[in-house]
Amino acid sequence: MEPFVGNDYRKRVLAAVERRGGPDASDSFELYDLPLDEAERLADDAVSHRLDEVWAFWQKHRDHPKYRILVARLVAEHDARSAPLRHKTGRIAEARAARTGRELRDQERFELLDNAIARLNERYGGIPASKRAGLDDIGSMGGLAPEEIARRLRRHRIIDDTDVVTPPPPPPVPSLTSRRRSQIAELLAEFDRLHDDDPTPTLFALLHLDTDDTADRGLITSRAAALNDRARELPAGRFRAVIDELLVHVHSVLLAETALAEEYRRATIEEVTEYLRPRVRAAVLVEDELGADDHGFLLEDAQRRGLGRRDARAVIAGLADDAGATVQPTSSGGHHTPDPPPAGTRERLWDSGLRAARAALRAGRPVRAQEVVDDARRAAGDDPAASRQVAAVADEIDRVLRRAAGDYRRALALAGDRRFVAALELFEALGREARDIDLVVPGNMSLADHLERARQIVAAADELAGASRADVTPLLEMQGRIADHEELNTAAAGYAVDPPRNPRVLSAAGATTVQWDPSSTPSAVYRVVRIGADGSSRTLGRTSSTELTDGTPAEPTPPVYEVTAVVGGRHSAPACTDAGRPGVATSPTAPAAAATPSDPPPISAVRVEGDTIRFDWPDGVTEAMVVIRTDAAPSDPADPRATASKVTNMRYQIDGGVPMSTNIPRPCHVAVASCRRTPAGALVVASAFGRSARAQAPARDC
Known part of the structure; x- marks a missing residue:
């Protein structure tokens, strides 16, 4: 790992992060200038030193005229962002996520260039030399530097223009034969005879759609699936057989090939046009004007x-x-609203397409708007004025789609992290601005389903946070479902899960059974851990009863059994049997695990004074692990629901203790474990806290 240089970091990292739009478009390894490829080989103390260096650099640049907003956010999120990097296990997991994020960002940055290269390779079998400069232009449009473009092009063969071979003609576009159209018309006529309802002139009408919906493949698919489900409910017979045959045509004509669906649409338009031609001619024969009443009648007839x-x-x-x-x-x-006389059919087609695209965008359907504007672009042809107008609308739609896709992915990630309050805000905004974005961003549920789920969870949390109750179980269970509801967390902070009482060991017929008196907190589930004489621990299981049988063979030295009550993901203080006198319980506040003989001397006299954690260092111990948990006392130094951070005695002396971050909710529980270094330099944390190594931080004064 290279030494940290502030000026280089500002130019190389801060400038790039600011240019991309902030920390959300970056990762922790870049922000802290840590080499991603060496994540598994970096020592914890070297990483902690680098984190401190970068944090100090941020503090000095909080008033920087260009980066002050970015630096202020980095400082505010430092504790949460740096916590996974301080230990090897978390650092490895963070590195995997960072690699995935960088690959996705690279794909987005190089997408435009890669698509152009792929088309050239497909057409010419390489990249013609005369088109090399054009790729530079395309790459610069995507924000790529010249060296990045050149590096990307090294993977592909550059060929002379004399070597370019004219590609074979593209495969013929599937066409809708007159025989196929006749079959569809006959089936639709039979469908009308077999059911008593409005006429069904087209496959679109069979799905209760029209030709304006040709490009909406998602809507056609959902309507076809609904019709198929209804057909499955019908008794076997000719009517069901006709529907099944029509559905085959729906899939093979409207959904298989876009060109085939467009040809079916054009054929339908041509057929209706020939039907309307004499009627329009008769309507305008006298006054050379199509009146409003005649226009409305013809419009309804065409529909x-x-x-x-x-x-x-x-x-x-x-x-x-x-x-x-x-x-x-x-x-x-x-009301009668005159339209200007059209200059030609093509102009009317692209102009009406643009209006429909803008309307879809205003209605919060950018995916639909993009499909409509594609039709308008084809209708515009080589008309330069029309192409400019279409391009302007297409760019606006593209910006909305890119922003909506990013917001949707962030909302899905927030929901996956149980941060439903933040996710709900994004889901609601998407419901107003891009309610069909789930058609292009894959997910296990639709946007509407995600929105409804988030609303239900947040509403339930609101209700529980504002209600007074004697049973705290629903409150604690809801806290396990949603992590960022401040009122709920504040309400739950005042409650604790009471530990089980009087754990005891009964031996009979070669079997060992652990029993205990239940916790006073309702609906508790109990976790039982077996701690051997060598300090090793093994979870026997979880149960809602008050006993559990240990099937492990007996040992010369009786083990210790630790029983913890769990409600809604919150753990009580553990209660343990005594290793020397089986059947006698220790205090409920006893440590979660027995200390092993190889543990360093324990930290003692832990206390919280204001916003500072202080404790006494034993002889020979120069590093400690501070473990903080908001809902209950940490069970052990490796408690997965707690936040841990390492501190050295030198930093402790400089700061006069361990400062508590303002981002940590109060009140909270604090525990400190001693650490030692192996001869190879690896950090080893004690397996348990000392007897006086726990404290509770009270709520901050308002």
């Missing part, structure tokens, strides 16, 4: 024949234009 409102308006406008007439369409409210 009954399977067209969407957008396509129907475009067809009617095109027919009126062919007849040399103007149009007076009706608005949704029934």
Whole structure:
């Protein structure tokens, strides 16, 4: 690991993090300037020294004119961000997450360039030399430096333009044959005869959709699945067989190939256009104008024949234009609103597509808007004015989609960490701005399901936090489901799980049974741990009763049994049997594990004075592990629900104790374990706390 240099760190790390948008787009290894590839080989004391160096650098730059906002956030999140890095196990897990995050960021940064390279390789079998400069332009659009682009291109073959072979023609696009269309029409006619309802002119109408929904594959899939489920409820017969055959056409025409679905849409539009042509000509024959009433009637007629409102308006406008007439369409409210005479069918198609895309974006459906704007881009063709307008809307939609996808992934991660209050805020914002984002970001549930689940959990936490009760079990259980509800955590901080009482050992017929009196806290589950004479421990199991049988063969020295009550993920202080006198219980506040002979001398006289933890150092001990837990006393130095941090006696003397972070909720429980170094330099933490190594930090004065 290279020495820490402040100026280099500011230019190399802070500038990059600020440019990417803050710590959320980075990882702890980059922020603390730790080599990711050496995560498993770094010593704990070297990492702690680096963390202290970076923290001191941040403190000095809190008023920096350019980085003060970024540094202020890094300082505020230092304790939580640095905790996993201080010990090897947490550091390895953090390194795996950091590697995954960097790979994802690289994929996003290089996505535009990689797509262009892939298309060139597919078309020419390499990268033509004449197109090399164009790749530099594409890479710079994605924010890549020239050396990054050159490094990416080393993986691919550069070929001379004389070596470029004209690629074979693309495979033919599947077409919708007239025979296939006839089969679909016959089945739809039979479907209409077998059920008493409105006519079903198209496959879209079978799913209660129209031609405007051609690009919404997610909606078509869900409607097809719903129809299939309803068909399964029908008795066997011709009606069910017709539905099954129509569903086969839905999947093979509307869902298999986008081009095939678009051809079916165009065929439907052409058929309705020929039906409407004489009717439009008759309506404009006298006054050379399509009146509002006639326009509304024709619009409804076109929609009954399977067209969407957008396509129907475009067809009617095109027919009126062919007849040399103007149009007076009706608005949704029934008022007459004149439309300017269209210049041509293509212009009306891309213009109506843009309006539909903007409407979908305003309605919070950017995925749908992107599909519609793609149709508008195809309709615009080579018209430069139309292309510019389409590109502007497409860029806006793309920005909304990128931001929504990032917010959705963050919300899913927050929900996975049980931080539902923060997740709910993001889910609600997405429900307003991008309610169809779950169509492009995979997940095990839809956005609506995630939103409803988060609302239910937060509402239940609100209710429990504000209610007064004698039974604290629901409160503690809810705290195990949601981690960032301040009122709930504050309400739960005043409660503790009472330990079991009078643990005892009964031996009969070669079997050893541990019994105890129940905890006074209702609905407790008990964890039983067996601690051997050599200090090794093994969990026997969990039970809701008040006894558990140990099937381990008897040992010359009786073991110690530790019984802990658990409610909603919160542990009581353990109660232990006595190794010398089986059947006699120790104090409920006894340590969670017996100290082993190899443990260093224990820390003693732990106390909390204001915001500082102080204790007495035994002779020969120069490092200690401070363990803090908010809901209960730490069971042992490796308690997974506690936060641990190492301190040296030199830092202790400089600071006059161990300062407590303001981010740690109060009141809380504090315990300190002594540490020692092996000859190889590895840090070994004592297996248990000393008799006077525990204290409780009271609530801060307001």
